Amino acid sequence: MHCCLPFSLLLSVLLHPSFSAVFASTSPNSEFTQSSPLSKRTFAKREYTTHDYYVLELANSPNPLRSSSPLLPVLDRLLSLDKVSEMLGVQIIEPAGELEGHWLVRAEKMTLGERDLIERDLVLDTFQRLKARARADGLQRRTSHISVRQFDSSVKSLVRQVPRQRAKRAPIDVRQDVDSAARVVASRLGIQDPLFPDQWHLINDEFPQHMMNVTGIWEELGLTGKGVISSLVDDGLDYESEDLKANFDALNSYDFNTHVELPTPSLPADHHGTRCAGQIAASKNNVCGIGIAYESRVAGVRILSGPISDVDEAAALNYGYNRTENGVDIYSCSWGPPDDGKSMEGPSPLITKAFINGINRGRGGKGSIFVFASGNGAANGDQCNFDGYTNAIYSVTVSAVDYKGLHPYYSEPCAANLIVAYSSGSGKHIVTTDRGKNECATTHGGTSAAAPNVVGVIALALQANPNLNWRDVQYISIETAKMINEDDQDWEETSSGRMYSYKYGYGAIDGWAFVQKAKDWKSVGPQAWFHTHSVQLENGTFNATGNFSEGALIPPSTEGIKSTLDITADMLLSSNLDQNKLEHIQVRVWIQHAKRGDVEVEIVSPHGVKSVLGAKRVKDVNKDGYPGWIFMSVKHWGENPIGTWTIRVSDQSVSNPQSNGSFIGWSMILWGTALDASKARLYELPTYEKDSDGWVFPPVEDSRPDDGSEVPSTTRLPTRPTEHLPGDHGTAEGEANKPAFGGSSNSTSVPTADEGYFTDLSKLSSNQKWFGGAIAIVVLFGLSAAVYFWQRRRAIRRRAAYESLAGNDEMPMTSMMEPSALMSGRGRGGRNSTTAGGGVPRSGRTRELYDAFGEVSDSDEDEDVNERTRLHPSGQGDGRMGDNVVGFHSGFLDDEDAVSPIGSAINLSSGARAAEGGYRDEP
Numbered sequence: 001m002h003c004c005l006p007f008s009l010l011l012s013v014l015l016h017p018s019f020s021a022v023f024a025s026t027s028p029n030s031e032f033t034q035s036s037p038l039s040k041r042t043f044a045k046r047e048y049t050t051h052d053y054y055v056l057e058l059a060n061s062p063n064p065l066r067s068s069s070p071l072l073p074v075l076d077r078l079l080s081l082d083k084v085s086e087m088l089g090v091q092i093i094e095p096a097g098e099l100e101g102h103w104l105v106r107a108e109k110m111t112l113g114e115r116d117l118i119e120r121d122l123v124l125d126t127f128q129r130l131k132a133r134a135r136a137d138g139l140q141r142r143t144s145h146i147s148v149r150q151f152d153s154s155v156k157s158l159v160r161q162v163p164r165q166r167a168k169r170a171p172i173d174v175r176q177d178v179d180s181a182a183r184v185v186a187s188r189l190g191i192q193d194p195l196f197p198d199q200w201h202l203i204n205d206e207f208p209q210h211m212m213n214v215t216g217i218w219e220e221l222g223l224t225g226k227g228v229i230s231s232l233v234d235d236g237l238d239y240e241s242e243d244l245k246a247n248f249d250a251l252n253s254y255d256f257n258t259h260v261e262l263p264t265p266s267l268p269a270d271h272h273g274t275r276c277a278g279q280i281a282a283s284k285n286n287v288c289g290i291g292i293a294y295e296s297r298v299a300g301v302r303i304l305s306g307p308i309s310d311v312d313e314a315a316a317l318n319y320g321y322n323r324t325e326n327g328v329d330i331y332s333c334s335w336g337p338p339d340d341g342k343s344m345e346g347p348s349p350l351i352t353k354a355f356i357n358g359i360n361r362g363r364g365g366k367g368s369i370f371v372f373a374s375g376n377g378a379a380n381g382d383q384c385n386f387d388g389y390t391n392a393i394y395s396v397t398v399s400a401v402d403y404k405g406l407h408p409y410y411s412e413p414c415a416a417n418l419i420v421a422y423s424s425g426s427g428k429h430i431v432t433t434d435r436g437k438n439e440c441a442t443t444h445g446g447t448s449a450a451a452p453n454v455v456g457v458i459a460l461a462l463q464a465n466p467n468l469n470w471r472d473v474q475y476i477s478i479e480t481a482k483m484i485n486e487d488d489q490d491w492e493e494t495s496s497g498r499m500y501s502y503k504y505g506y507g508a509i510d511g512w513a514f515v516q517k518a519k520d521w522k523s524v525g526p527q528a529w530f531h532t533h534s535v536q537l538e539n540g541t542f543n544a545t546g547n548f549s550e551g552a553l554i555p556p557s558t559e560g561i562k563s564t565l566d567i568t569a570d571m572l573l574s575s576n577l578d579q580n581k582l583e584h585i586q587v588r589v590w591i592q593h594a595k596r597g598d599v600e601v602e603i604v605s606p607h608g609v610k611s612v613l614g615a616k617r618v619k620d621v622n623k624d625g626y627p628g629w630i631f632m633s634v635k636h637w638g639e640n641p642i643g644t645w646t647i648r649v650s651d652q653s654v655s656n657p658q659s660n661g662s663f664i665g666w667s668m669i670l671w672g673t674a675l676d677a678s679k680a681r682l683y684e685l686p687t688y689e690k691d692s693d694g695w696v697f698p699p700v701e702d703s704r705p706d707d708g709s710e711v712p713s714t715t716r717l718p719t720r721p722t723e724h725l726p727g728d729h730g731t732a733e734g735e736a737n738k739p740a741f742g743g744s745s746n747s748t749s750v751p752t753a754d755e756g757y758f759t760d761l762s763k764l765s766s767n768q769k770w771f772g773g774a775i776a777i778v779v780l781f782g783l784s785a786a787v788y789f790w791q792r793r794r795a796i797r798r799r800a801a802y803e804s805l806a807g808n809d810e811m812p813m814t815s816m817m818e819p820s821a822l823m824s825g826r827g828r829g830g831r832n833s834t835t836a837g838g839g840v841p842r843s844g845r846t847r848e849l850y851d852a853f854g855e856v857s858d859s860d861e862d863e864d865v866n867e868r869t870r871l872h873p874s875g876q877g878d879g880r881m882g883d884n885v886v887g888f889h890s891g892f893l894d895d896e897d898a899v900s901p902i903g904s905a906i907n908l909s910s911g912a913r914a915a916e917g918g919y920r921d922e923p
Contacts, residue, residue: 040251043315044093044104045259046163048307051106053161054090054123055311055350058101059154079147079154087151088126088158097315098322099353101156104311127158159350163307166335168235168272168448185215193282195289195440198431200403201422201453202290210405210484212422212453214292214511217460223515225293225459227466230280230330232452233316234273236265237300241274243288243433244298247281252299252320252328256312263300270305271435275444276334278433279452280459288433288440292456292511293463299328304335313347314354317370321362329462330369331358332455334448336389339377339412341619342597344629346388353685355394359470360682367470371455373447374399375412381617384414391416391632393584393671396458396474399505400450402426405484407503411447413490415611415633417505418474419481421450457511461518471583472523478637480514481507495607496638502612505634526680530575530670534698535565540590540664542627542697548592551662560600560650561663567606567641567670576680581673582641585633587613588668590697591626591649593661598653601631606643611635616652625661628695641670665697 046053059078085092085105096102107123134152182203186196196202204211217223229249236255239248239262255263265274281298282291301316308316320328337345347355355370362368372395374384384390390397390412397418400411402425411420423430424445432449434441458473468476483491483499490501500506540551554561572579585603593599597620601613613631649663674680 040261041254041319042261043254043256043259043312046309046312047106048163048309049109051108052121052123053093053104053106053309053311055096055157055159055161056084056088056090056103056105057156057158058084058103059156060101079150083147084151084155087130087147088123090123096311096350097354098318098357099314099350102311102350102353104161121160124158124160127155131155159310161309161311163309165307166304166313167338168304168335189215189219191284191290192286193284193288193290194286195431195442198442199289200428201430202292204403207404210401210403210422210508212292212457212509212511213513214457214460216512217515221464221515223460223463225281225291225296225456225463228293228296228330228459228462229299229320229326229328230277230293230296230332230455230459231299231301231320231328232273232277232280233301233303233331233333234276234335235267235270235304236263236273236302237277237298238265238271238274238433238435239263239300240437241278241287241433241435242438243282243285244274244277246283246285247291247295247297249297249299249326251326252323253301254316254319255302256308256316257302257304257306263302265302265305265435267305271441272304272334272448273300273302274435275430275432275441276332276448276452278441279430279444279449280332280456282433287438289431292453293459296456296459296463310348310350314351317351317354318358318362318368321358321368322364324364327363328368329363330371330455330458332371332452333389333395334373334446334451336372336375336387339375339380339382341377341380341382341617342622343382344386344596344620344622344626346630347392349685352392355392356683356685359394362470366467369396369458369470369473370394371396371398371451371458373451374414374417376410376446376448378412379410381619382412383615383617384412385416385614385631386414386617388630390414391630393586393632394470396454396477397505398447398451398454399503400425400445400447401484401504401508403428405508407485407488411450411503413502415502415613415631415635417502418634419454419477419505419507419509420484420503421453421509423447423450423453454509457509457514460511461515464515464519465521467523468518468521469523471527472518472521474583475524476514476517476521477509478506478634480510480517481505482510482513483507492609492635494635494637494639495605495609498638500635524581524673525578525677526674527683528575528577528672528674528680529683530567530572530577532565532567532571532668532670534665534667535563536665536698537561537563537663540662540697542590542592542664542695544696546624546627548590548625548627548662548664551590551592551664554591554593554599554649554651554661554663556651556660558650558652560648562646562648563663563666565645565647565666565668567643567645569642572642572670573675576674576676577670578673578675579640579642580638582639582670583634583637583673584671585611585636585641586669586671587631587633587647587666588628588695589626589631589647589649589666590628590664591661592664593625593651594623594659595653595656596620596622596625598651598656598659599626599661600650600652601626602648603631603633604646604648605636605639606641606645607639609636609639628697 058081079087081092081103088105088107090105090107093104093106096104110122130148130151134148182197182199182205185191185203186193200206201212202215229252231252237244237248237253239245239250239253250262253263254261263273265271277298277300278288278291280291280293281296282289282294284290284294299320301319303313303316317331337343358368358370360367370392372390372392374390374397375382375387384397384399389395391414395416397416399413399417399420400408400423401420402408403422404426406426408423408425411423424443429442430444430449432441432444433439454477461473461476462468478498484504484507485491488501488503490503491499492501494500498506537552538550541549543549552561552563569579587601587603589601591599591601597617600615602610603613604610611633613633645668647666651660653659
């Protein structure tokens, strides 16, 4: 039965700020409901076996009645949602989470017989066909196609939803008794929880310098988290547990796996969310232990117990985010892509929009606070910069240290790590609540447990100062973090004077210092950012079909290839970014490589501070390279970014020259504080970021037309967080003296120029006897080569005097050139900003070397030259032999004045193009 209200009127009511009632659509194509800000919102159950689901994004209209107002010209009216769904042949289900203008729609799946005949998606085909017709030449002037043209202006995108599943980051259940003694503290605070003495992360008698340091906050400041709500985005929450039921928040809880109101952990493995919730808000009673913010409230949002689509994940990350009262403050996320050392995955654009929506509009505009566990895959060689959730600027990324303050071997390092918190290792685990009425967990751990410990501290801080915004929390984390294991080689001094480590971030969280700083904290100004233009190397491209072409060949050397980008004060001023308040930097790269795990990427700031963005991963044999992957670093926090930034991309598998690749291009985004708060604006995701798997390169920097279609998300069944956490995560001894990425990766100085194959010459010089012998051999070889080429040149000239030229003109070949041309070369001059192997840029030497020794062109030599040319598919010649020949490492050409026979017919793969001066690697 249909109601009589027209849809346009209903839509205007929905968009009105005072809207607060549950509504129903008037259309037979729709069946959605929505709750008011004061009631609990529910979602329609998904029927993925019988229907295909899509997210439809409509163009924003300042006037809700624009679709039907007779006062507007026909072409200026936006089509109604009903009309759009009718043209696409889909059914309207409900608004897509909390994203304005986004709607969930669906269509029945084709039968098996139909699928055998039609392999395409008919809904997406219809969408693309309507868009194409609207933009076809000549159609713009035909009034018979007005509705098609209105469709084009009314609909921004249509994205198919494919269920996938996230991986929990929790430990394997390894039973082990732990001992601790905190009887005195328990007596003084009136704590009767029987396992409180075993909660060493709260009271660590054995290593008192290594604990969360929160008991003083309870006793002296009287803060216990009252009024603060944390949402556990996880596998459910046992709200019937005696330790959690008093603090359970049903209003902000939901099950997105089964689409019911309560997040019941019904599967056998569904204990992860309950354990994490216990760390935050387990009650002060006589059950198990106690939470860090034991009078705060916890909600459960269940997403990890089955496949889930992007639209539901996006809704989960915004669930309860902006209620006027009793809304969610913190989202605790101890999950992500598999920690297997070979995955590289991040949130889709729809999910990224949810993050942006949260930080822009959550908590009444102060921003939702997202806390993510860094990952448990270090034993697999994994790094958290290959996880697009942990390396997002919106996340407080947390790694782990054990009760001795040592780095557990499972905890993932990366330049996105902000802080560390205490978790399992060296024989102890985290003791917390478990599923069941009175059940306790004594083997919890991993970075999964480190993140909720940080959530608990933030909850205490928000009680002390509810006005903290999401960036304030990151600032306070950095400024109060405690440096541990000062002698660890992984620590490096940054430009701001702070110490940073890929393993520890800025240090271990100290609850007391954090809350004391938060009490009187003055919020930082609004956010600002500067997005550089993209730097293209050697005409490198990446197209919409996922194919790389051209680019600068990465030489077979650990020194790799460099490219630079200059940041000026005027650039920052034009973006309203305060040069003294830099926060996050993002580096987006396009790299083609036959084995992604062999590639290492690092960025060096104008002050010489190096961030290793991605180090070698042995298990990563993916051939897709880096199609627009975004790395992030917090290591440059507080640094003045003005000057030259240098990126270096290297191939760490020098022993396998067949596994090579090319550097296509890169860009940067600098994030920080607005110089002028009155000119600040909210960040929105650019419409041309089309899908999470890649971004065409080079992009249109300012604006470009977009048909709105996006690549559907890939079906995945992510593992639970326990799968990649080693079974001995709680018993294995940690370490405190190893650099995260090897000794060579930790120098903060700008790398020196490459020395080619003579990189160990300095070692050789330490032994006079060997060094003298080596010099004698080199001199002897040089004299022999000089004599050989001198005799060869004389023979060539004598022969050339009798050669005939076309047109019966007889003259010596050498007389066709001026004498100066023989030795000056034909190279094109110019400034460079890309060098291979770290060599020093040089102008126009390749042609000179070729002319000096390459005048003879017999067939054997030509074949050799062509073979070397084919080694670099991106070479672009001007038709003359020798201009674009791939040769040896640039280290052989370090001497600018000497003419080397080895380098006679050489043009370097990546640096050579720059060396000729024809390419300028500038924004």
